[in-house]
Amino acid sequence: MSKRPFIAARWELFVDRRVERLFRLLGWQERVIPYTAYGDDTFVRVLGRVVLSPTFDDTQLGKAAEEFLRRRGWRNFLTTPCVHARYEIHLGDTVVTGTSDRGGYIDHRVRDHDLAPGWRDGTVETTSSEPVGFEAQIVDADQRFGVVSDIDDTILTTMVPRLFISAWNSFFRREEARQAVPGMAVFLDDVLARRPGAPVFYLSTGAWNTHGFLTRFMRRHRYPRGAMLLTDWGPTNTGWFRSGPEHKRGALLQLSIDYPHISWLLVGDDGQHDPDIYGDFAASHPDHVTAIAIRQLTPAEQFLAHGTMEPLEVSSEHPRDIPVFRAPDGRGLRRVLDRYLSRN
Template sequence: MFKKDPLQIMVFQTYGTSTHFYARGRAIEDENIDLEQKGFFKLLFNAWKRFETDEVRNSELVVKIGPDRFLCTKTDHKGYFILDETVANISDYANEEGWVVFEVSYKQNTLKHLIQLENRFPGEMLIPSKKASFGVISDIDDTILHTGIVSLLKWRVVINTLLTSAGKRLPLEGAPEFYHLLHQGKSGNEANPIFYVSHSPWNLYRYLEYFLKKNNFPKGPIVLRNFPSLFRRRPKDEKPQKQKEIMNILKAYPDLKFILIGDSGEHDPAIYMEIAEAYPERISAIYLRSVKHALKMANTHRLYHAYNKVPVLLVENTEAAIKHARAHGFVAPKTNH
């Protein structure tokens, strides 16, 4: 008999409102993955463990908010859970940046046949601060993290994601500074929320969370997607999951304007334009990082050539993006020391 790993609950950083509590995560066995791991074979083994998970299916969970508020949910056949409830006065538990800390635990009858030393797993949900003047929705791959989406057969994606530790991955130059300026806003203390929305699967959540924290990006909800089925073909009229998630954020905060940040490597240009066309009064600007791919850059230039409803910048370097943001009043003016 193989010894079972201890159970854990991976609680994803989410977003909500003062009356809407939203929590999601996954119950799995703890594989104890070292995100600073070195060595080809150890990294390959860690990558395998991320995708070959031992999920805890159909298990009851308890969510505790504050000292005495409890909600219940249940994991699905892949160990995932979503708790989407109307709860009054959640903002009473938020810190000054808007983060609400809560706990998720296994219901005791789930653990009756298991030796489980730890059964309290922290989670955080963001309620945007009333000081916020706008929100930022940002892609991750090739927008703040060099991934190599446009490489031949995407071989760089494989090397960078599976065979490079999260601790060794480097952000695109100047990206953390730019995001902190946007987070602070024109006044310097606006606490504008940053939402990280990626096409990556939830299996990479801890990897990306670690990268963002290690490289000093502003903390924000991380929204990924379920691992795609090999046999499911998306209907032609169905929107990409990333686009759906961005629309959900817009709907959650109808009074908040947003800046969209992505890259020209894949679908961001078309997705962002469609969103801006649908909500021109809600989108303050679009920033698209340039990629080293002549055809994709030509397509992006063609798409936005005559577009003037929303300010758009094709970003060659972060300095140009900061200059553009200052000119439009998104971040504080440059100070002379």
Template structure:
């Protein structure tokens, strides 16, 4: 028998879906007067096919790259991101390497398509694709085509990287719900902090091979934060990669952090069965458990695991060290590290990156923490 919580979630999903459906039908009858924003996600593929995805939304006019924004501006933009107005059943036309494919967005405004690959540049990694919005009766104004990126690793690539985001590359304090919400809603991408040396380490991992190595970011953050995370990475010179996030809605309450990450990691590894990966995460949630489980299931596709120690509990460290013993049975190191330099040292020892990276990391320092606003101080009190 379903629990009260499960019944309530199911009821909430039905009500939410009915409301969104009615709202979409009403807008379709009245035509869309708001500007449309097509968000092409950084996508991925192999030598045979690519998988393109993105989303169609009403343009909220969220401006980028404001280094000095007020708390209220940040809060307003956070609200606009989470109160997104999706555009369902919108006709789109995708273009890649002279091929075209027509698709419709789903009820949440997402689109997804697969296209064959024909002509690739030797030694290349990133390629362009275009998303066009054909003229259609429901639109009251034209919409310009946009260009997205898709990464296709070369056959000569030696390995890839799969990384978490929160508390792995970006200081989030995900173990504290209140602190995490404060940082998410009251800070801009320019004021969010990366961990020291992350950009140097990740650049070395992706660029130190004979050909560029692909990187994938698998996070439990919602898709509504895609532009936020993309801008944060660009501002902090963290390599572009394909993001795998979660849909924001009542139905996602049923999906666990563990299942979400595991599903996407398997999907990535299925796409590149001949490629092995370095897995990077943190000790705050379930990354060590997810990654060690992947090692048990697909040891040939894991080179090493780096876990940033963000937990203050000794019992948590002991749990992770026990998992490290299990992965060592498969001759795979799970390294619990306090700093980026510790992970880089192991990577140098294994020949994944050059030793010169360690000299660069010696000068890497944690960026100065932005002063708390009055409202943030009250929240933290």
């Protein structure tokens, strides 16, 4: 069997290299887009992307135009990645270097750092870009609880994945028009207030291009800050598109490896595959799941999500001693989980 990447991945690399070469000739400069990092006392996973941007972006007028345009959804998806760009990460007294992947993405694990638990700052830069700061959540080694929350239709109403509505929400609607699910921010805040220092991760099949929008959305609606685990919508080394469910399964498995002593509250919705994905993870890793909280979509949301008025049938079976709580919004989930979390 050939070990060469899938033809679509090779074609994407071919196109990206030539587009990058063109824009460099036009004077565009390298810029790093940092994402939220996370880790513990043994590692920090630094995430980001190296892209090209016109020098116009560095002026006050350019920054104002960029701020205005990126609030239109389509602007989040127009980027020019830097293929295999060299970068340098500064984290405390630790300095490491690396190379971005064929999509310009940075995914670097920094070892032997000197950071104490809590939120810490770092910087990342390329050989020709300015340093940009990023935040890193360092989880205490004694922490035993954490939260993993879905994004689409769990904390943010998107009506994914019906193509037309998803495209309209993602590409054309203004950021300010996007709606939060009632009570979810308060629910997550209440859960984390009971477990000081516990991390929260936001897990989604959405593209990394939306990271800036999601960060601003969560800040505006007062969601607890935490690292996001998103994906790239482009081709993989084995196929045309990435599998959303497999991305979530892989991210949960990675968290169980990164934090072997943490048991997670898994938060999602019943509009797509969350109950199956969480159920399978609970069955295979029962020591890593405290409980499952599922937001129940309305019949209209169910229809827009998958074409029927009822939730999808759940095929997985999770351990009976791991409770599953269901409610239509954050206020309901907070109410049904209150007694359980108080006891545990």
